[in-house]
Amino acid sequence: MFEKVGVIAKTKVENIDKIIKQLVSHLKGLGVEVVLGEEAASVLNENGIERHKLAGYVDMILVLGGDGTFISAARSVNESKKDIPILGVNLGRMGFLTEVPLSEMYRVLDSVFIRNEYHIEERMMLDVKLYEGDELIIKKTVFNDAVVNKGALARIVPLRVKARISSNIYHVAVYHADGLIISTPSGSTAYNLAAGGPIIYPTMDCVVITPICPHTLSNRPLVLPVDAELTVMMDEEIDDVMATLDGQIGYRITKKHRMVVGKSKRKIKIITQRDKNYFDVLRTKLNWEERKIRSLKC
Amino acid sequence: MFEKVGVIAKTKVENIDKIIKQLVSHLKGLGVEVVLGEEAASVLNENGIERHKLAGYVDMILVLGGDGTFISAARSVNESKKDIPILGVNLGRMGFLTEVPLSEMYRVLDSVFIRNEYHIEERMMLDVKLYEGDELIIKKTVFNDAVVNKGALARIVPLRVKARISSNIYHVAVYHADGLIISTPSGSTAYNLAAGGPIIYPTMDCVVITPICPHTLSNRPLVLPVDAELTVMMDEEIDDVMATLDGQIGYRITKKHRMVVGKSKRKIKIITQRDKNYFDVLRTKLNWEERKIRSLKC
Amino acid sequence: MFEKVGVIAKTKVENIDKIIKQLVSHLKGLGVEVVLGEEAASVLNENGIERHKLAGYVDMILVLGGDGTFISAARSVNESKKDIPILGVNLGRMGFLTEVPLSEMYRVLDSVFIRNEYHIEERMMLDVKLYEGDELIIKKTVFNDAVVNKGALARIVPLRVKARISSNIYHVAVYHADGLIISTPSGSTAYNLAAGGPIIYPTMDCVVITPICPHTLSNRPLVLPVDAELTVMMDEEIDDVMATLDGQIGYRITKKHRMVVGKSKRKIKIITQRDKNYFDVLRTKLNWEERKIRSLKC
Amino acid sequence: MFEKVGVIAKTKVENIDKIIKQLVSHLKGLGVEVVLGEEAASVLNENGIERHKLAGYVDMILVLGGDGTFISAARSVNESKKDIPILGVNLGRMGFLTEVPLSEMYRVLDSVFIRNEYHIEERMMLDVKLYEGDELIIKKTVFNDAVVNKGALARIVPLRVKARISSNIYHVAVYHADGLIISTPSGSTAYNLAAGGPIIYPTMDCVVITPICPHTLSNRPLVLPVDAELTVMMDEEIDDVMATLDGQIGYRITKKHRMVVGKSKRKIKIITQRDKNYFDVLRTKLNWEERKIRSLKC
Known part of the structure; x- marks a missing residue:
């Protein structure tokens, strides 16, 4: 009670x-x-x-x-x-x-x-760490999404994504796009949906990577297991690129930065x-x- | 009056x-x-x-x-x-x-x-001719669209499209898809829209070719001038493929058939x-x- | 060995x-x-x-x-x-x-x-049961997908989907579309991808429902937990509608049929x-x- | 010669x-x-x-x-x-x-x-006028596109579009999106394509309005006749919104600005x-x- x-x-x-x-x-x-x-x-x-x-x-x-x-x-x-x-x-x-x-x-x-x-429903979150070189400069937990995107004037951003799955590190892809959304199931009906990503049942444990206006027309949203730890880096120096966490906090990033996104140990409990x-x-x-x-x- | x-x-x-x-x-x-x-x-x-x-x-x-x-x-x-x-x-x-x-x-x-x-508004139509070998077997005018698509059990249909524009004949593409929609601007808000095609202002003079579930993920709807005469043929014999005109009349087609679609001389007048x-x-x-x-x- | x-x-x-x-x-x-x-x-x-x-x-x-x-x-x-x-x-x-x-x-x-x-990699499958009234007429296990789709001449099919998740039965939606794909992660790169569905990492346990050319333009692919048991029925009698399992076996269905899709106990083992x-x-x-x-x- | x-x-x-x-x-x-x-x-x-x-x-x-x-x-x-x-x-x-x-x-x-x-091929262009209140502050001709889009940190921009067609002024829509692309046929294979717009045969005379990541999921690209003069305004004050012409020149805009886009009298001649x-x-x-x-x- x-x-x-x-x-x-x-x-x-x-x-x-x-x-x-x-x-x-x-x-x-x-x-x-x-x-x-x-x-x-x-x-x-x-x-x-x-x-x-x-x-x-x-x-x-x-x-x-x-x-x-x-x-x-x-x-x-x-x-x-x-x-x-x-x-x-x-x-x-x-x-x-x-x-x-x-x-x-x-x-x-x-x-x-x-x-x-x-009824108590649990929703997963993602821990986001932003490194500049080897230095951890920001650590936040997001409920909806971690987004890397370009400013209005920037040109296409090449974003390299790596995934660590069961201790192997894989090269996922280099996306050439306006940006990239890494979303939780809860976030799947927010920015992810506007960018063409799928709806994901909110109590599931997984992440979805959705490129924003990809110039490689065959790129598609990619659903990964929640234990995949993702690393996003710029593949070429582009001005005016930001990392945005849950649509509210923005950090200017450069080629020296990398964003590491993985499952949070904490979950949010919702009373339904x-x-x-x-x-x-x-x-x-x-x-x-x-x-x-x-x-x-x- | x-x-x-x-x-x-x-x-x-x-x-x-x-x-x-x-x-x-x-x-x-x-x-x-x-x-x-x-x-x-x-x-x-x-x-x-x-x-x-x-x-x-x-x-x-x-x-x-x-x-x-x-x-x-x-x-x-x-x-x-x-x-x-x-x-x-x-x-x-x-x-x-x-x-x-x-x-x-x-x-x-x-x-x-x-x-x-x-006010009288004019809407363009398309003349559709279906040939079996050299024989013209059907000639109809469509208001919305001419569609070639596969039955429920057929596999992917490879459809070869040629365009005659200002007396040159061009190879447009071979689409590997569930089918292909050739739509007028009036038809653009019908099947074309469900298949991912654009909305086209209805009094314009043009056609749009929209592949249905294309397996080449970079295929996109293609808007062409109305004087482009299009020819659609199956590139490989597939059972259970139909040509459908304005969603109502269907003809079973084979590799021997070709569908030729061009601007109709007639327009429909709408009182608005x-x-x-x-x-x-x-x-x-x-x-x-x-x-x-x-x-x-x- | x-x-x-x-x-x-x-x-x-x-x-x-x-x-x-x-x-x-x-x-x-x-x-x-x-x-x-x-x-x-x-x-x-x-x-x-x-x-x-x-x-x-x-x-x-x-x-x-x-x-x-x-x-x-x-x-x-x-x-x-x-x-x-x-x-x-x-x-x-x-x-x-x-x-x-x-x-x-x-x-x-x-x-x-x-x-x-x-290395042995396991891939989930789906058990598909087709009922006519109360009678179970077909039971198959699919590796890629179970599809309900209309023939070339049929009009839009209204397909009602229900989901049983943790013993609750939910009305998911009535899709008005050319058809519906229920796909495993392995099947996500097959028909699902051509219809606009997401790519799902193949060893995950989930299903994706992807409407084919939906006429409700805001419909989107929906990823559900694997323990969701899905029931698909026609909401209105339409001629020439088929259930197709793994793209190879087709059954003509009517309003009296219902297709029930759920997690298979069996998994396929792949040597990688x-x-x-x-x-x-x-x-x-x-x-x-x-x-x-x-x-x-x- | x-x-x-x-x-x-x-x-x-x-x-x-x-x-x-x-x-x-x-x-x-x-x-x-x-x-x-x-x-x-x-x-x-x-x-x-x-x-x-x-x-x-x-x-x-x-x-x-x-x-x-x-x-x-x-x-x-x-x-x-x-x-x-x-x-x-x-x-x-x-x-x-x-x-x-x-x-x-x-x-x-x-x-x-x-x-x-x-062979000389002619390509249409668009005249873009940017007004602040009643004052014309910029006048440029674009070959590819005029884009209004938000910066990395801005939230959804509501963009109101009006069209003047044959001397009538119509309310087209208020788009809630990351931005809006108004593209020529030449520009249709550039940013427009990445944002989901159609390919338009390059010698045609028309424009296409393509919303970028629209939050109204039923929004679709809209092809209009070239004599449609379009006016784009922000419907609500949002910080960090830019008008970008041919991807190269950017102007920060506010609710006081309006962008007017219409057919240019000039065409570019290409030797083919x-x-x-x-x-x-x-x-x-x-x-x-x-x-x-x-x-x-x-």
């Missing part, structure tokens, strides 16, 4: 103050202690806990926002090294990670806190409901339900 | 009898003579004119149905050699060819017949309204209006 | 008689007993063992041919219920399954039989060499090595 | 000094006056004419390099307002614009200068040989000749 809930909210949303106030009051009514993150607290003119420290105070996080808010909450949980689960409530309609719409929030909270009815399912979200978000182009004989 | 209107209707539609009855009565009220096609007449237990003869009796055709009904009406008009325009009313929401929804039919009829306000436009149909039919996958930061 | 080797050969190949004769003689020289399959034997005017019985007599199979020959050999091994490994020698250059080119055959045979140096790797085959077969479209600044 | 030839060369090429020396001597032997561009001259330690002035002195340009060198030569010719043709010699194997390989240069020169045997053809270049450059993934039955 969860006793202390941390609340992380996206605050640039209409009526967010009312939503948070009601939520806090409802949770207190259920006998749950509520700890607000800084942003959520500021909406109520209160003091809250910095996002990256919040996980330390609570035994579960409730995210109010979209998938982006969820990801930044997941990052905080991860950095706290505390292994607590996250419940995502979408302030819009429905997200891949925030699968509970606001209209169903109270019903779901009652399931979780009164009847103890919920039995009656929710991934395929419903998929069909809704991607508009699969309607037949858009009808048969010529219609 | 149009004085005699032929009506071609899709009849497997709820309340089609009421719709046709009201339409006939409305048109008569506007002083227009109405000639029903066979199917439309049968719904009212009357005798009508066979579809392919209808164009001979009237100076415009009104189609009630979907894009498929429109195409078969266009075929009739074409075979009649009479150069009359077609107005398409969609019994569902909106089609690429039947751009007037039922709910706006009377408003549009009043524009056309009372205020004489309408100034306030309708192609891009509106495109965005609606293809669901472009909504952003389906939101930014990670949403 | 392998003592009895069965040989299955593609026989429509130049000099196949000499190749087999030399091979037999070489293997005998190594002290190995050779049992020829029917086709291989017929080339030497001898009597051989029927392909599907061959596995019963030997403790390893050597395939001389292409990936297709390998697959049919794998099917025989599988039907024999004997768990023996297969070594694939390609009579052309290189295959995904037959990774040893003819020019390296003797070197590899010496590794395997003299120095006992080889340490110095061979999947990415080399990939780059060579898909032409990734050369940069085909150079930068504008080249 | 051409009497004065300007030579523009890519100089970072092995033995370029010998190649130019021989070329000059050969042309002089044919009675042709040769004027070297600055770079070509510098290789011989001579003084040459600045690239953008060269067209003013000669009646044809010979380009030694790749397609990129050709494009910059075309830009010079265009800026000179002199309507002289260009002959492209590729220092590598073959280009879309530089279709003569070095090994055939002398044979082709003899055709052109001795036997007067050649009867025995060369576009499809040969296509098949060679895109590796269409070989069947890369063979049938399972091979």
